[in-house]
Amino acid sequence: MLTPEQLDQEYNARAAIPDHSQIFDRWCVDSAKARSELRYEANCHFGPSPAETLDLFTTRKPNAPLLVFIHGGYWRALDKHDFSFLAPAFVHAGVAVAIPNYGLAPATSVKEMVLQMLRAFSWLHRNLPRFDIDRRRIVVAGHSAGAHLAAMMLAADWPRWSHELPADLLSGAVCISGLYDLQPLARAPFLRQDLKLNDKQARLVSPNRYLPKVAGRLVTAVGGNESSEFKRQNRLIADAWSHCFQQEVPLPGRHHLAAVEALGDSSQPLFDVTLKLLETVR
Numbered sequence: 001m002l003t004p005e006q007l008d009q010e011y012n013a014r015a016a017i018p019d020h021s022q023i024f025d026r027w028c029v030d031s032a033k034a035r036s037e038l039r040y041e042a043n044c045h046f047g048p049s050p051a052e053t054l055d056l057f058t059t060r061k062p063n064a065p066l067l068v069f070i071h072g073g074y075w076r077a078l079d080k081h082d083f084s085f086l087a088p089a090f091v092h093a094g095v096a097v098a099i100p101n102y103g104l105a106p107a108t109s110v111k112e113m114v115l116q117m118l119r120a121f122s123w124l125h126r127n128l129p130r131f132d133i134d135r136r137r138i139v140v141a142g143h144s145a146g147a148h149l150a151a152m153m154l155a156a157d158w159p160r161w162s163h164e165l166p167a168d169l170l171s172g173a174v175c176i177s178g179l180y181d182l183q184p185l186a187r188a189p190f191l192r193q194d195l196k197l198n199d200k201q202a203r204l205v206s207p208n209r210y211l212p213k214v215a216g217r218l219v220t221a222v223g224g225n226e227s228s229e230f231k232r233q234n235r236l237i238a239d240a241w242s243h244c245f246q247q248e249v250p251l252p253g254r255h256h257l258a259a260v261e262a263l264g265d266s267s268q269p270l271f272d273v274t275l276k277l278l279e280t281v282r
Contacts, residue, residue: 002229007188010229013144013177013256015190023257024082031084038084038091041131046100046123051108052116054100054123055080057087058131061094065137065171065278066128068098068121070153072144072177072260075113076105076194086264089271095278096133098124102149105194110182110205114152118161121153125165139277140173143260147178151207151237154216154244172217172246172277174270177230177259180207180237184229208240217246217277221262221270223254230256249273 002010014020035042035055043053058064067090071083080099087097100120102113121138128135142150154173158165179185182205186197203209218241222234238245249270251259262268 002184004187004189007184007229008190010227011185011188012190013226013230016227017255017257020257027082027085031081034084034088035081038087040087044123044127047116047119049103049116051101051103052119053080054098054120055084056131057084057091057097057099058133059091059094059096062132063134064094064096064132065139066096066098066124066133066135067274067278068100068124068138068140069263070100070102070117070140070142070146070149072142072146073104074191074194075110075145075148076191083260086260089264089266090275090278093266093275095275096131106196110195110197111201113149114205117149117153118156121156121158121169122162122165125169134281136281137171137278138169139171139274141176141263141274142174142178143176143263144256145179147175148180148182148205148207150175151178151180151218152205152210154218155207155210155212157213168214168216170216171280172219174219174221174263174274174277175237176221176263176270177223177226177256178220178233178237180233180240182206208236212241212244215244218244219246219249219273219277221249221251221259223256223259224250224252225255226259247273 182202186202
């Protein structure tokens with residue numbers, strides 16, 4: 001078992017990237033540019049709390065597939081507006097993109113964040129036809145804490161959540177630098193005060209404790225320069241969900257923040273693999 005100091009060293013990815021503030025600034029500029037150039041529906045409300053809104057970037061392609069991207073930030077930081085920069089490459093390829101927000105810790109528990117994402121996908125399934133988006137082709141993607149939430153969506157029992165939803169609501173998931181066993185995170189000093197997870201609560205919201213009932217396709221990726229724990233977590237979900245694991249996409253030379261940038265770069269293999277998932281009707 002890792003010591004508290006080792007947990008911080010392994011999981012505090014931002015501390016290991018000296019220029020992280022400049023990267024966030026660049027994302028902000030690129031995202032503002034994307035919103036100025038693309039057609040989108042801003043701040044669609046999908047739940048009762050003010051945080052439960054999403055931006056939906058549409059495309060002129062009829063009956064387009066949908067990529068839903070869930071942002072990271074260790075469940076306590078960042079916003080959907082920081083990740084609009086991921087949309088242009090997909091929109092230009094004929095894919096609609098939804099980016100939801102969720103309440104952040106410590107005000108919002110991780111369990112409640114999962115429930116908020118369930119509400120987001122329920123709203124999307126009901127409303128996609130009016131945007132001429134094909135609800136048979138929905139892929140969820142996420143980065144870091146967002147990959148945790150994306151994995152929880154792949155594992156969701158949708159008819160149990162709402163009788164109107166199909167069991168195979170999602171065609172697949174792309175999980176980048178994800179966190180699938182939250183027990184180590186519950187003990188990490190830099191996080192534990194905000195997450196307020198005890199061991200039982202951490203197990204409850206850990207994707208590796210569940211098994212998707214529908215064999216949706218899972219793609220994972222982790223930066224080649226990321227810590228051994230992020231790489232271990234990546235192997236963990238592939239082993240736990242071997243029945244729906246499709247492939248790991250290598251991200252050589254990339255740190256934690258650069259890993260997610262590969263998703264929105266049409267020259268990168270991760271973009272191509274995601275596009276192929278989106279093109280397949282479930």
